Amino acid sequence: MAPIYETVRLLSASLPSEVALIGYAGAPWTVATYMVEGMGGGETDHAIIKQWALSDPSGFQPLIDMLTIAVTQFLGRQIEAGAEAIQIFESWAGILPEPFFRRWCVQPVANIIEALRQRYPHIPVIAFPRAAGLLYQGYAQATHANCIGLDSTVPLGWASGAIQRRLGRCIQGNLDPQLLVVGGQALAADAERILRHASEGPFIFNLGHGILKTTQPEHVAALVRKVRAWRS
Template sequence: MVQVPEKLLLRALRGERTERPPIWLMRQAGRYLPEYHVTRDAAGGMLGLCNSPQHAMEVTLQPIRRFGLDGAILFADLPQLAAALGQTLEYVDGEGPTLSPPIRSSGDIGRYLSLSNLHEALAPIYETVRELAGALPDEVTLIGYAGAPWTVATYMVEGRGGGATDHAIIRQWALSDPDGFQPLIDMLTTAAIEFLDRQIHAGAEAVQLFESWAGILPEPFFRRWCVEPVAAIIKALKAKHPTVPVIAFPRAAGLLYESYVVEIVADCIGLDNTVPLGWASARIQGELGRCIQGNLDPQLLVAGGRALRSEVERILQAATGGPFVFNLGHGIPKTTPPEHVAALVAQVQAWRT
C-alpha cells in the first residue's frame, strides 16, 4: 500500500519545519473576487450564502481554484453562532451584520438565548463542511473555525459588528458587572466547543478560533474573557480530537500576546501585523516549539509590486526557521486586486527553507 504523505499545512501546524511554508489567507473567499459576487447574488445575499451549503462550498473553493492555496477555510460568518443561540441575524447594506434583540443584561441571556436549537440552526454549516471534505484537492487542508466567546459576545451585545463601534456598551457591562456578564461567556464557550466538535466530525482537519476584539480589554479582563474561555475550548477539543490542530488568533493583543501564548496551549498562534517576528520566532517557535501564522499587513496586498515583494521576503527570512504558516495579519481587504494575491502565493510557494 502506498502511503499518502501528510498535507503540508497539517505538518506545519503540528510543529514541523516544512520545506516551504504553507499559505492560506484570512477572508481568502470574499468580496475581492468577482466570482464571489456572482455566487452571492445567486444565493440571494449574505444570509442566503451562509445558509446554503451549495453556495458556501462554491465560494470556499473559488480561491483554491484560482491560487492553489494550501488551506481552504470554511465560508461562514461569526455571528451565525449568535443566531443559533436565539438572536435574529440580518445583513444591512453598509452596516454589515446586525443581531436583535441585543443582549444587554443577565436577564436577557435567559430570556432570549438557549443552546437547545444550536445544532439544528447550524446544520447547513456542518453540511458545507461535509461537502467540502469530499470536494477539495487531496493536498489542501480543510480549516473549520468559530469566533472566540468574547468576540461573538461583542456582536451579541452591541447588536452589530465591524469597526464602526467603540464597543462601549459591552465594555461597560463586562467591566462593571463581570459576574452578570459571565453566563454569556459560559454559554458561548459551550457553544463553541460543540460547534467546532461537529465541524471536526464533519471533516474539518484543523480549526481556528478568531478573537478579533482581543485588543479592547484591560489586562485582568483580557485574562478572564479572552484567555480562560479559549483555553477551556482548546482543552475540551483536545480531549475529543487530540490530533486535530487548533490555531488561536488574538488580534491586537499587543503586549498581552505573551501571556496568551503561554496560557493557551494552541498548536499555532496567529500573529497580527504588529507582532515583531523576532520575538515570535524566538519565543513561540524556539522556546515553546509551536507554529506561528501570519503576519503580512493586508494593505501591502492591496499595494502589490515591490513593496509587497520586499515585505514577503522579510517575513519569509524571519519566520521560516521553525514551523510557520504564511498568512495575513488580518483579512483580505475588498479592494485587493486578485493578481496581487496570485503574485503573493507564487512567491511564497517558490520559497525553500
C-alpha cells in the same frame, strides 16, 4: 447551522489531499461584542460591552460561559464534517485590560481547546488574539494552542524567540492585509521579509487579519506563487 456543516463535508470530499481544510469560529469574547453591539464595521469603541463587562463581571460571565459551550460544539461539528484543523479568532482581544483579557479571552479559549482535545486529540488548533501585544506569549502558554496567529503589528523577531523557540509553538501571520491590496513590489518585499524571519521554526504564512474586500484576486494569486516558490 446545517448548511455550514454540509459545506464543510462537500469541501472535505472535493479538495486535493495536499490541501488542508481549516474550520473556523469566533472566540467567545469577540462573538459577545457582536451580539451586544452589532458588527459596527470596525468603527465602534465597544463602550457598551466594556461597561457591562467591567462594571458587572458576575452578570457578564454567563454570556461568556454560554458562548464557550456553543463555540466548542460548533467547532466539533466542523471537525466531524471533515475540518482537519481549526482556528479561533479573537478579533477584539486588544480592547481589554490585562485582568479582563485573562478572564474573557484566555480562559474561555483554553477551555474550548481542552474540550476539543479530549474528543479530537489529532486536530491542531490555531488561536489568534489580535492586538494582544505583550500578552501574546502568556496567551500562547495558557491556551495550549498548537499555533498562534499574529496580527500585523507583532515583531516577528520577538515572536520567533518568545513563541517558536521558547514555547515550541507554530506561529501564523502576519502580512498587513492592506499590502495585499497594494500588490506589486511592496507586497513582494514584505512577504519576503516575513518568510525570511519566521521560517526558522514552525510557521504558516498568512495575513495579519482578514482579507479586505478591495483586494484584487490577481494579487492573491501572485502572493500564493511567491510563498510556494520561496526557499530559505
